[in-house]
Amino acid sequence: MITAACGAGTNPTDFVDKERLRFAHCQSWGSLLELPCSEGRVQLSSRVPAQHAQRPGFNAQYLQAEKYNKLSGASSYKGASAIVRASQDDLIQPNYVPEAPPPNTITLELELWGQRDGTGYMLFVNLLPSSEFLLKAWAERMIQSDKGADSPDKKDEKDKALSAAANPENAPGTSQLFKLSSYLYLPFSPPHLPPHPCPLPSLGISQILRLVLQELNLFYSRDVNGVCLLYDLLHSPWLRALLKVYDSLQEFKEKKLVPAAPHAQALSSEVVKILRETPKCPEIQELRQILQSPHFKALLSAHDTVAQKDFEPLLPPLPDNIPESEEAMRIVCLVKNQQPLGATIKRHEMTGDILVARVIHGGLADRSGLLYAGDKLVEVNGVSVEGLDPEQVIHILAMSRGTIMFKVVPVSDPPVNSQKMMYVRAMTEYWPQEDPAIPCIDAGLPFQKGDILQIVDQNDALWWQARKISDLGTCAGLIPSNHLLKRKQREFWWSQPYQPHNHLQSTISISMEEGDDMKIDEKCVEADEETFESEELSEDKEEFVGYGQKFFIAGFRRSMRLCRRKSHLSQLRAKVCGASGGLGAAGAPYEEVVRYQRRPEDKHRLIVLVGPSGVGVNELRRQLIELDPNRFQSAVPHTTRSKKSYEMDGREYHYVSKETFESLMYSHRMLEYGEYKGHLYGTSVDAVQAVLDGGKICVMDLEPQGIQVARTHELKPYVIFIKPSSMSCMKRSRKNAKIITDYFVDMKFKDEDLEEMEDLAQKMETQFGQFFDHVIVNDNLHDARAQLLSAVQKAQEEPQWVPATWVSSDTES
Numbered sequence: 102m103i104t105a106a107c108g109a110g111t112n113p114t115d116f117v118d119k120e121r122l123r124f125a126h127c128q129s130w131g132s133l134l135e136l137p138c139s140e141g142r143v144q145l146s147s148r149v150p151a152q153h154a155q156r157p158g159f160n161a162q163y164l165q166a167e168k169y170n171k172l173s174g175a176s177s178y179k180g181a182s183a184i185v186r187a188s189q190d191d192l193i194q195p196n197y198v199p200e201a202p203p204p205n206t207i208t209l210e211l212e213l214w215g216q217r218d219g220t221g222y223m224l225f226v227n228l229l230p231s232s233e234f235l236l237k238a239w240a241e242r243m244i245q246s247d248k249g250a251d252s253p254d255k256k257d258e259k260d261k262a263l264s265a266a267a268n269p270e271n272a273p274g275t276s277q278l279f280k281l282s283s284y285l286y287l288p289f290s291p292p293h294l295p296p297h298p299c300p301l302p303s304l305g306i307s308q309i310l311r312l313v314l315q316e317l318n319l320f321y322s323r324d325v326n327g328v329c330l331l332y333d334l335l336h337s338p339w340l341r342a343l344l345k346v347y348d349s350l351q352e353f354k355e356k357k358l359v360p361a362a363p364h365a366q367a368l369s370s371e372v373v374k375i376l377r378e379t380p381k382c383p384e385i386q387e388l389r390q391i392l393q394s395p396h397f398k399a400l401l402s403a404h405d406t407v408a409q410k411d412f413e414p415l416l417p418p419l420p421d422n423i424p425e426s427e428e429a430m431r432i433v434c435l436v437k438n439q440q441p442l443g444a445t446i447k448r449h450e451m452t453g454d455i456l457v458a459r460v461i462h463g464g465l466a467d468r469s470g471l472l473y474a475g476d477k478l479v480e481v482n483g484v485s486v487e488g489l490d491p492e493q494v495i496h497i498l499a500m501s502r503g504t505i506m507f508k509v510v511p512v513s514d515p516p517v518n519s520q521k522m523m524y525v526r527a528m529t530e531y532w533p534q535e536d537p538a539i540p541c542i543d544a545g546l547p548f549q550k551g552d553i554l555q556i557v558d559q560n561d562a563l564w565w566q567a568r569k570i571s572d573l574g575t576c577a578g579l580i581p582s583n584h585l586l587k588r589k590q591r592e593f594w595w596s597q598p599y600q601p602h603n604h605l606q607s608t609i610s611i612s613m614e615e616g617d618d619m620k621i622d623e624k625c626v627e628a629d630e631e632t633f634e635s636e637e638l639s640e641d642k643e644e645f646v647g648y649g650q651k652f653f654i655a656g657f658r659r660s661m662r663l664c665r666r667k668s669h670l671s672q673l674r675a676k677v678c679g680a681s682g683g684l685g686a687a688g689a690p691y692e693e694v695v696r697y698q699r700r701p702e703d704k705h706r707l708i709v710l711v712g713p714s715g716v717g718v719n720e721l722r723r724q725l726i727e728l729d730p731n732r733f734q735s736a737v738p739h740t741t742r743s744k745k746s747y748e749m750d751g752r753e754y755h756y757v758s759k760e761t762f763e764s765l766m767y768s769h770r771m772l773e774y775g776e777y778k779g780h781l782y783g784t785s786v787d788a789v790q791a792v793l794d795g796g797k798i799c800v801m802d803l804e805p806q807g808i809q810v811a812r813t814h815e816l817k818p819y820v821i822f823i824k825p826s827s828m829s830c831m832k833r834s835r836k837n838a839k840i841i842t843d844y845f846v847d848m849k850f851k852d853e854d855l856e857e858m859e860d861l862a863q864k865m866e867t868q869f870g871q872f873f874d875h876v877i878v879n880d881n882l883h884d885a886r887a888q889l890l891s892a893v894q895k896a897q898e899e900p901q902w903v904p905a906t907w908v909s910s911d912t913e914s
């Protein structure tokens with residue numbers, strides 16, 4: 102018996118190649134074990150049956166393992182090579198005659214390598230007894246089995262074998278030799294055919310398949326090369342299943358199914374009625390429940406619809422004599438299921454024809470694939486539209502219920518939307534109801550600042566079609582194109598000369614700040630005149646003691662925030678930014694965005710916190726840093742004031758000259774800056790970069806006017822807006838909070854402070870909402886901190902919409 106255990110998922114198949122046998126050992130007989138192997142290690146064990154080992158003459162047997170160092174020698178096994186190793190090396194020497202009886206089990210180890218040709222290599226290993234021994238053994242076996250009843254075929258074979266054994270000169274030919282060997286201890290019987298997994302219906306193709314398999318079976322036992330593969334293929338369960346499906350479909354097609362009852366619903370109701378009158382038992386109860394369940398009723402309803410062929414829409418019969426001129430007509434029937442048609446119409450200026458102006462992406466008309474922009478309407482529900490106004494046609498459409506039939510002359514070249522899908526962030530808001538110019542108010546898509554829109558159609562220079570990414574399942578809506586919206590914005594601004602907050606330069610911040618300055622002044626006076634004098638001292642106190650802070654954290658320069666409000670910030674900013682005011686994007690109504698996912702090896706995104714004064718921006722920032730100072734850090738600000746004895750350059754501040762500071766300002770390397778008591782204070786891009794370069798997440802607070810400066814591909818800021826909660830909640834939660842920290846002014850929030858905060862928050866949202874990536878309502882401090890932590894993590898680890906320029910700049914660099 103030859104058994105084989107193969108590595109690398111190969112399956113050995115006993116298989117005989119007569120040609121190979123002739124080629125290699127035409128003078129001897131033997132077995133060829135053909136292994137379809139991929140690269141790997143194969144072990145073969147040849148076990149010599151005990152009865153043969155004890156026979157006289159067995160010693161004369163020689164085992165031969167044919168060693169093919171280069172299988173490439175045979176043309177059909179190009180490129181393959183093999184080493185044959187035996188557990189006892191000498192056993193594999195050709196024509197080796199062992200001195201002692203061979204062990205019962207001989208193990209050969211084969212190592213295969215080479216180019217795979219897709220089917221695996223064929224390796225031949227011959228384990229050959231001497232032909233003399235084999236003949237004798239076979240003859241003896243034949244004689245023994247003679248005692249049993251033999252078929253005429255077998256008898257014939259035995260006779261031939263016996264004569265061959267008696268006279269070695271008459272040795273059988275190769276194929277006969279193989280047959281003989283298969284009767285002996287090196288069997289080559291074909292593998293047992295697996296039983297059919299399930300009886301296939303004896304129909305057409307399946308029957309043919311069965312016949313083919315039977316036929317193949319015969320070939321198999323005759324060992325025709327290549328049959329095995331075909332056998333396996335035809336016997337594969339998937340092919341059988343496929344054919345079974347095919348047969349079933351054929352059968353179904355021929356049957357022409359007729360419903361047993363076209364009114365199953367009525368029948369079911371009748372049955373339920375009868376069941377109600379029959380004595381109650383659990384089975385009847387259950388049946389009643391099933392028949393009355395909504396799903397079952399729906400199923401029966403669907404069944405009846407199909408059985409009665411009650412399909413909508415019912416197309417009107419085509420007129421018998423269609424005039425030639427109407428050849429190009431298309432009749433379109435749409436079923437209006439409480440949803441708009443998703444198409445707009447217009448009148449052709451020259452001809453007066455009513456045309457389909459646009460088909461809304463994803464709407465009913467678009468999904469039907471039957472109406473195109475440019476199609477000429479001829480009739481709607483049998484009513485000719487010739488000479489009608491578009492409004493009158495719309496009225497007919499609005500009054501129609503269910504099926505609407507259009508007769509149209511198709512446009513000769515239906516428009517093809519070849520533009521790629523684009524995503525934009527709305528930098529302004531749009532309300533179709535307030536726009537008298539929109540072609541169809543109902544088709545308009547309202548959006549707010551910061552909404553991400555998917556632009557699906559830009560064919561029209563004035564009106565694009567878009568969807569909100571939060572609502573991609575719906576059909577698209579009309580939005581003004583970039584060009585049109587810019588024009589509208591310009592017109593609006595010019596028509597509103599007394600509303601400076603709508604101006605491109607966005608001077609709302611300036612007016613807000615001026616207002617704040619006054620309030621601060623009042624508070625300061627109200628609190629303590631002395632406070633101004635002791636400001637520096639208090640600042641020192643804050644930076645060293647940190648009022649409760651466990652360790653020194655740079656960048657909490659309260660004085661700078663206050664001084665900025667009191668300083669000439671607006672003038673400084675105007676000087677630096679020129680006429681554009683640094684808000685160039687305010688003029689662009691849409692900003693193209695892409696999905697950005699920070700890779701682990703990338704620098705962290707800058708986290709910017711924005712909020713009205715006193716809302717808790719610094720409190721939250723401080724708490725976040727204290728939570729994990731190894732992960733979060735502030736940027737060290739710059740100042741032109743002189744260093745004090747207890748300070749360290751680069752710890753509290755970077756102490757620089759006025760010239761250096763101004764050069765940073767004018768080269769736009771300052772994210773924020775202000776002047777107080779003749780000194781400049783600010784945070785530079787480089788200070789932020791230093792934190793990011795150190796592998797930490799830089800968390801900074803910024804006046805909203807600074808967001809635009811920070812929005813670079815370098816920093817990729819993620820802006821979080823800290824918003825006050827409702828007045829009632831604020832009054833409760835800020836009972837013990839201090840409006841200005843103890844080093845400067847220490848006083849409780851008054852109602853007007855809270856109102857001012859709310860008002861300021863609203864203004865910030867209106868003016869800068871498009872830049873906010875996330876909004877946190879700071880009611881409960883603990884919750885707000887948890888939200889902040891989660892938002893910061895999301896910003897670093899999850900995909901976010903960012904300006905497309907940030908990502909393309911990455912690719913370029």
Ligand SMILES: Nc1ncnc2c1ncn2[C@@H]1O[C@H](COP(=O)(O)OP(=O)(O)OP(=O)(O)O)[C@@H](O)[C@H]1O
Nearest residue numbers: 714715716717718719720834838839879880881882
């Ligand atoms: N959720 C909250 N509940 C109660 N008190 C809070 C909450 N958030 C902040 N505070 C307190 O409110 C006061 C003002 O907070 P904070 O100093 O952080 O304001 P800010 O937003 O940084 O203001 P500014 O911009 O003027 O510096 C502090 O005393 C702070 O502890």
